[in-house]
Structure formats: structure tokens, C-alpha cells
Amino acid sequence: MPGFVSENKDKSDFFEQVWQVVALIPKGRVTSYGAIAKYLGRVKSARMVGWAMNASHHAKINVPAHRVVNRNGLLTGKAHFNPPEKMQQLLESEGIKVVENQIVDFEKYFWDPMKELLS
DNA sequence: AATGTGACATACC
């Protein structure tokens, strides 16, 4: 049986893992790509988290991608929403202030999966 | 098949 088993399940798992974590972010809180990557044991794969968000459209579960920003609290993924203004709009509807595409008091709203999802 | 790009982050100079 070795050799015949498909192996492309591993990578798709990573994407689903990301979606799972993002889905667990409480309303009104945010986290960063790097934090998620770190939580999943791939500290240097923050970019892949971004890709996971890009693919979150055909995800099976609901993925609040607007709660994921870069380490500066900057809404770098804004352009990938439809319309782009939607991201900021969603955040503000959850009580998070955004000025110049940047979250105000980012550290205050930061949700660290490493701490919160501690097992 | 090879190369370039990117919703990131860290290290170095």
C-alpha cells in the first residue's frame, strides 16, 4: 500500500487548520497571520496563512477573514474583499476602530491563539 | 519545468 496512497491531503489540511483557528476568533477581536502560523507550528509560513485566506472562499466553514491582519494591525488584505471597504466595515461593526487602514489600539484587541487556545 | 509573485515576518545593516 505504500506508494499508492495520495499525499496531497497534508497540505489541504494546513488550510483547513487555518480556517478552523480563524473561525475561533471571538467577535470584536483580531489576530495576525504570523500568530496563526506559529500556532500551527509553521512560524515562517505566515504567507501560507494569507493564501489560506485567499482560498477561504471555497472553504466549507465560515471564515471571518476580516479578523486577520498583519503584525502592524494594517488591513493588508482589504483589497481582496468585495467590496474592499467591506473589511473595515465588518471590523467597525464589531466595535473595532480603523483609521487609515490600520486598527486603533491593535494590541488591545489582539487575540493570540497560542494563549487563548492553550490546551 | 522553471521562474516569478505574494492577504507575512524576522534579521541585518
Place this chain on the structure above:
DNA sequence: TGGTATGCCACAT
């Protein structure tokens, strides 16, 4: 204090 380099790896061309 701000640019450059590098790791990472899926995806587009």
C-alpha cells in the same frame, strides 16, 4: 529608521 535579504510554499504563467 528605513531599506534589503531571506525563509516559506502555493499558484500563475
